[in-house]
Structures are given as structure tokens and as C-alpha cells.
Amino acid sequence: MKKLLLATALTGLAGLSGAAFAQDVVRLGTEGAYPPYNFINDAGEVAGFEREFGDEICKRAGLTCSWVTNEWDSIIPNLQSGNYDVIIAGMSITEEREQVIDFSQGYLPPAxxxxxxxxxxxxxxxxxxxxxxxxxxxxxxxxxxxxxxxxxxxxxxxxxxxxxxxxxxxxxxxxxxxxxxxxxxxxxxxxxxxxIGGGVGLGFRDSDDDLRGKFDAAIKSMKCDGTLDAMITKPEYFGPDAKTWGDAGKEGC
CATH class of the missing domain: 3.40.190.10 (Periplasmic binding protein-like II)
Known part of the structure; x- marks a missing residue:
């Protein structure tokens, strides 16, 4: 999807290593202002494609997850500061961002x-x-x-x-x-x-390789069984004409 956030990398965050994941709940950070990707519904809860997708990959990864909202312009710095553990906010995978965070495999093709x-x-x-x-x-x-x-x-x-x-x-x-x-x-x-853009992925701190691996496996399983494409093409999200992974998403299944 969208965004090329040219955030300045925060230094001195070595303490936020994979050990940060010795916690019971994985916090998912989103913007909550970009439907159909993510938005706040009338009940004041995170909703949209990424809410359904995020809940499903947490289930497949065997993780308990909670949702946190954050303004777009500080979404990478606050990941690095430990305010949440994963960015799931329609963030495009770019070389600039990969200099400061790691990405999962794509869960949405380039939009x-x-x-x-x-x-x-x-x-x-x-x-x-x-x-x-x-x-x-x-x-x-x-x-x-x-x-x-x-x-x-x-x-x-x-x-x-x-x-x-x-x-x-x-x-x-x-x-x-x-x-x-x-x-x-x-x-x-x-x-x-x-x-423009290289597809949409989850964002992680560089030190959280184990967590990223769990989510990558969950995303791949959704591509392999067709669940992800079916979710993308729901009328309330991107519709039947949306770009999907198709057979390419099933390579290596």
C-alpha cells in the first residue's frame, strides 16, 4: 500500500532485543485512520482489513495480541521505543524503511x-x-x-x-x-x-527475528490455503477486482 516514512533510526535500543518477547501479549500498532486497511469503528475499536488479518495471524502463530493506535508520523520511532511490538498499518516495504526496521513477507501486493x-x-x-x-x-x-x-x-x-x-x-x-x-x-x-511501492508488510525491530519468523509462517499459511486472497477480496475491504497473490502466493507450500 502506501507510505514511505523517512523516520530517523533511534539508537541505543539494544535492550529491546528478542527478549522483549518474553511477554504474554504481543502489541500490534496501527494508525486507525486509513480505511479499508484500518480505522476506528463506532464502538471505538480497531477495525478493517488489518484487524481481521492481524487477529488471524496471531491465532495461527499461537500468540495473544492486543491493538494499539499511533499517529502515522511517529509510528516507526514508537515501535523502536517499545510502545508496541509490530507495525500493521498499510506500510509499504521500501529500502529506506529497511534501513531502520525489518519487514515480514508481504501480506498485500503492491497497490x-x-x-x-x-x-x-x-x-x-x-x-x-x-x-x-x-x-x-x-x-x-x-x-x-x-x-x-x-x-x-x-x-x-x-x-x-x-x-x-x-x-x-x-x-x-x-x-x-x-x-x-x-x-x-x-x-x-x-x-x-x-x-509505486513494493507491497505491504508487518514492521519489526531488527532484534525481533523470532517474532518475525512466527508471523512470516502464519502469513505463508494463509497464502497457501487461500485464506488471505479470500480476505483481500471481501467486498467490505478491497473487493473482487483487487490484486491478490494467486498462484504466486502458493509457491513453496
């Missing part, structure tokens, strides 16, 4: 990014293009000749287009499709789309 604007003939060079701070979309806009304007939350990027602060927003298509639908025609997805 398509799209532009949401007020008109189908919007010129992306005519004004600022909004993106959430620290995302792969923000980097793409900045590196491809457009004027970037960044916001802390995905909701603010859409609001920027509505109030004229930006001519369009670039984000995961899966996030923007319902935004366009909810606008009742006031906002439209542009024909131009972008393919």
Missing part, C-alpha cells in the same frame, strides 16, 4: 495509487498536489515535477482538494474510491494512475 480531484480534466501541474506526510505518494509527487503539499492525516489531504488548497490528492486507490463515491459526483478519480 495502485490514484488521483482524486474536483474535475476529470484537472491539470496536475496547475497547482499543488496533496499527499500524506511520509508516504510513498508524497515522495512520488515531489520527484515527478509536481508541487507537493503535505498533510498529517489522509482526511486532511482530501479536505485540501475540497477547499482549494490542492488541485488533487495522490493516495492509495483503495482509499480514494469510497471518497469519490461518498462525494456524490463532486469529486472524481482521474484516469491517470501510478504503480
Amino acid at each position: 495502485t495509487s490514484a488521483y482524486l480531484a474536483m474535475s476529470a480534466d484537472t491539470d496536475l501541474m496547475s497547482g499543488p498536489v496533496a499527499a500524506q506526510t511520509g508516504t510513498i505518494q508524497a515522495s512520488f509527487v515531489a520527484e515527478n515535477g509536481m508541487t507537493l503539499v503535505e498533510y498529517a492525516t489522509p482526511e486532511e489531504t482530501v479536505a485540501a482538494v475540497k477547499n482549494g488548497e490542492a488541485v488533487a490528492v495522490l493516495a492509495d486507490k483503495d482509499y480514494l474510491v469510497p471518497m469519490a463515491a461518498e462525494s456524490a459526483g463532486a469529486m472524481v478519480l482521474l484516469a491517470r494512475e501510478e504503480s
Whole structure:
């Protein structure tokens, strides 16, 4: 999915080694603000695709898990500080992030990014293009000749287009499709789309190899038995046309 968080690596965290996992509950950290990946429901609980997926891999790994929410711009530093043990927040696997954390194997294939604007003939060079701070979309806009304007939350990027602060927003298509639908025609997805990012994975501290191995095995089992693809294509998540792992996900099963 999305995000290229250029977080500065925290040093002196050797004490947060694999021994940190001699605890009864594994804490899963998410943003809680990026449906259908993750959001807070009316009961005040974490919901969305990653809630169902996270609960399932914890079950398969034989782990008791709890959920913690954290703002996106500090999600890596707070993993390193020990505020939770795993990032599960639609985080794209990138070389930059792999310099400071480890990733599981991907659980979502690389997603398509799209532009949401007020008109189908919007010129992306005519004004600022909004993106959430620290995302792969923000980097793409900045590196491809457009004027970037960044916001802390995905909701603010859409609001920027509505109030004229930006001519369009670039984000995961899966996030923007319902935004366009909810606008009742006031906002439209542009024909131009972008393919960026390397798939979505769980984030771990470098020292937590054992924990990462348990989750990797659980993810692989879901790919092998088809459970993961079936979950991805649920209508309440990414729908029947979503990218799935297919036969490639069953290699080595």
C-alpha cells in the first residue's frame, strides 16, 4: 500500500532485543485512520482489513495480541521505543524503511495509487498536489515535477482538494474510491494512475527475528490455503477486482 516514512533510526535500543518477547501479549500498532486497511469503528475499536488479518495471524502463530493506535508520523520511532511490538498499518516495504526496521513477507501486493480531484480534466501541474506526510505518494509527487503539499492525516489531504488548497490528492486507490463515491459526483478519480511501492508488510525491530519468523509462517499459511486472497477480496475491504497473490502466493507450500 502506501507510505514511505523517512523516520530517523533511534539508537541505543539494544535492550529491546528478542527478549522483549518474553511477554504474554504481543502489541500490534496501527494508525486507525486509513480505511479499508484500518480505522476506528463506532464502538471505538480497531477495525478493517488489518484487524481481521492481524487477529488471524496471531491465532495461527499461537500468540495473544492486543491493538494499539499511533499517529502515522511517529509510528516507526514508537515501535523502536517499545510502545508496541509490530507495525500493521498499510506500510509499504521500501529500502529506506529497511534501513531502520525489518519487514515480514508481504501480506498485500503492491497497490495502485490514484488521483482524486474536483474535475476529470484537472491539470496536475496547475497547482499543488496533496499527499500524506511520509508516504510513498508524497515522495512520488515531489520527484515527478509536481508541487507537493503535505498533510498529517489522509482526511486532511482530501479536505485540501475540497477547499482549494490542492488541485488533487495522490493516495492509495483503495482509499480514494469510497471518497469519490461518498462525494456524490463532486469529486472524481482521474484516469491517470501510478504503480509505486513494493507491497505491504508487518514492521519489526531488527532484534525481533523470532517474532518475525512466527508471523512470516502464519502469513505463508494463509497464502497457501487461500485464506488471505479470500480476505483481500471481501467486498467490505478491497473487493473482487483487487490484486491478490494467486498462484504466486502458493509457491513453496
